[in-house]
Amino acid sequence: MVLQHFDREADPGEVSRFISVHGYAIIDDLADAELMDRLATEVEPFVEASDAGRDEYDGQFTRRTGSLIERCPASRELVMHPTVVDTVRHFLGHATAQQLHLTQLISVGPGETKQKPHRDQMAFDFFEFPTDYHVQCNTMWALTDFTADNGATHIHPGTSATDDATAHDVASGQATMRRGSVLFYDGKVLHGAGANVSNEVRQGVNITYAVGWVRQEENQYLACSQEVARTLDDDLLKMMGYQQGAFALGYVGDQQDALSKLRGEHTKVKVIGDIAQNNDDIRTFVAELGPN
Structure with missing residues (x-):
């Protein structure tokens, strides 16, 4: 074939x-x-x-x-x-x-x-x-x-x-x-x-x-040390997993963004409605959920 x-x-x-x-x-x-x-x-x-x-x-x-x-x-x-x-x-x-x-x-x-x-x-x-x-x-x-x-x-x-x-x-x-x-x-x-x-x-x-x-x-x-990771560009790091995988997945400590943590910064993760750019179902769910 x-x-x-x-x-x-x-x-x-x-x-x-x-x-x-x-x-x-x-x-x-x-x-x-x-x-x-x-x-x-x-x-x-x-x-x-x-x-x-x-x-x-x-x-x-x-x-x-x-x-x-x-x-x-x-x-x-x-x-x-x-x-x-x-x-x-x-x-x-x-x-x-x-x-x-x-x-x-x-x-x-x-x-x-x-x-x-x-x-x-x-x-x-x-x-x-x-x-x-x-x-x-x-x-x-x-x-x-x-x-x-x-x-x-x-x-x-x-x-x-x-x-x-x-x-x-x-x-x-x-x-x-x-x-x-x-x-x-x-x-x-x-x-x-x-x-x-x-x-x-x-x-x-x-x-x-x-x-x-x-x-x-x-x-x-672990496959890529933090020393090397800090030299890489943001797009590659996000692909490696330094991003939210979905709602509430992948943050560090007090809901800190993983990429921010690696860079020595202190940015909180975005809510799923921000990162799901084209997903109306998720944005609707978040809106209905309200603050918690």
Whole structure:
């Protein structure tokens, strides 16, 4: 099965709508070679220090390297790439806020077997979210070319709304793509890494996003030290979770704004009616609730 590709000028809304139907989308050549070269250089020593997986699911010839915000400045450009951020916010726009969920370089080595197909939202304690409610939007950037031989990700299109028995009967297609391209896939679609029968390591930068009210898979407040966090710009910090995730979620101490706390300031959080810019239901609820 051949998967759908978009060019780098694709409209984020169009990409988001495609993901909503098919569970995935691929944008070709979105990051330039210079950025990917910087990232490869920055992450290399940390990959060497990463252990291989513990079992067949993690991959016995696969290394997973996290804390990319702190370790690899180039990764911050991928996290905040305008096309990606706009697509994510469109796809997860049913929630008050969106946040970074995970940063991880996945290095699939020669000899790795095909990963068991799975759905990423199982991380939320296997909670059965409604079929039409998405809690995450994932990306996989190709740091090396993704080929059929080196383990390009298998996607089972259209399985986001199907049960497991039906989903496993749906044929998969591999997300083959050039270096600098990016695969989007939602948290419900059945997918898994392919077998690496080549002599080279396949490397993908897995950056995922979630609605603001769930716990992040990678704890961004410890994965990135406060010393480094204070050097980052506000937009990136808000994406990392230094914002309200929803009504009354994420404040510090006496209802202090988390970003303000990091900056050494003393600003109280905004009420949900202020941060839910286009959500009339929430603003109505807050108005009816009154002061407390």
